[in-house]
Ligand SMILES: *[C@@H]1O[C@H](CO)[C@@H](O)[C@H](O)[C@H]1NC(C)=O
Ligand SMILES: *[C@@H]1O[C@H](CO)[C@@H](O)[C@H](O)[C@H]1NC(C)=O
């Protein structure tokens with residue numbers, strides 16, 4: 001627990017004493033984490049990747065990473081079930097929120113001063129830059145320091161890692177992707193920037209984007225439920241989602257295109273990635289699921305799941 005020193009003047013003793021107040025109770029008012037985008041009114045508002053003039057203030061629209069991907073996983077186990085790391089019943093899990101360039105290429109680990117990934121992947125960037133592993137406190141401590149137990153709780157329910165603790169995955173996603181998303185640049189938070197504000201703000205933005213795409217419910221509404229007995233076709237997954245969002249996301253499959261494991265929703269965003277409107281577009285990446293073979297959308301192992309909707 002972090003303590004802060006507060007001086008209190010005792011009128012009767014004409015002396016001051018220092019008492020310790022726990023960090024958590026310092027925030028009877030939780031600090032805001034939003035950026036300062038007041039300057040954005042002075043420039044044209046556009047959907048990212050659709051600007052016809054140069055975007056001068058990159059805090060106002062994600063650039064060059066204006067093709068935004070909200071990515072999700074479907075997996076049947078975590079490997080850390082015994083430690084309570086389980087999958088949320090009735091929901092896919094969060095992978096992240098990625099900035100692709102408008103042409104589909106992408107950047108990664110753009111700011112090594114904000115490197116919180118304990119196991120960088122890739123460990124060496126295409127230009128030869130080494131990404132040093134993060135050895136300090138996990139990003140969960142940043143969230144706690146901002147008094148955001150609510151956010152941490154949600155992340156532990158829906159943003160689940162496989163084979164390693166959730167916190168490692170969150171640090172990976174921030175450092176690999178958010179540091180390449182211009183609307184989370186430290187400079188966008190203005191002179192009152194508080195360390196790790198951008199990290200907490202990014203996690204909130206990921207969750208907001210995730211809420212736009214309730215994959216499990218959208219599929220289940222079309223009778224597509226996880227099953228170890230009945231398989232589906234790629235076309236069926238695609239048409240079910242298309243009726244709800246007007247676009248075809250990327251479906252990813254393992255096992256030679258026969259086991260559904262991922263979905264990526266592509267969009268252009270009007271305004272910032274934090275608050276702007278997402279316009280979902282067809283995937284620019286061809287599905288890795290077979291167009292001819294049956295596709296399995298497996299039921300999860302019972303002991304790998306838990307109810308979190310209460
Ligand atoms: C859109 O803005 C980016 C960033 O300023 C710029 O590189 C690009 O040329 C702009 N696109 C057009 C068509 O002006
Ligand atoms: C993919 O198919 C090849 C050829 O049939 C097979 O050898 C391989 O084991 C399959 N891989 C998986 C992960 O199922």
Ligand SMILES: *[C@@H]1O[C@H](CO)[C@@H](O)[C@H](O)[C@H]1NC(C)=O
Pocket residue numbers: 076228298299300301302
């Ligand atoms: C369904 O099959 C998958 C893949 O083999 C397995 O991981 C899972 O435990 C199975 N689920 C149930 C409920 O049997």
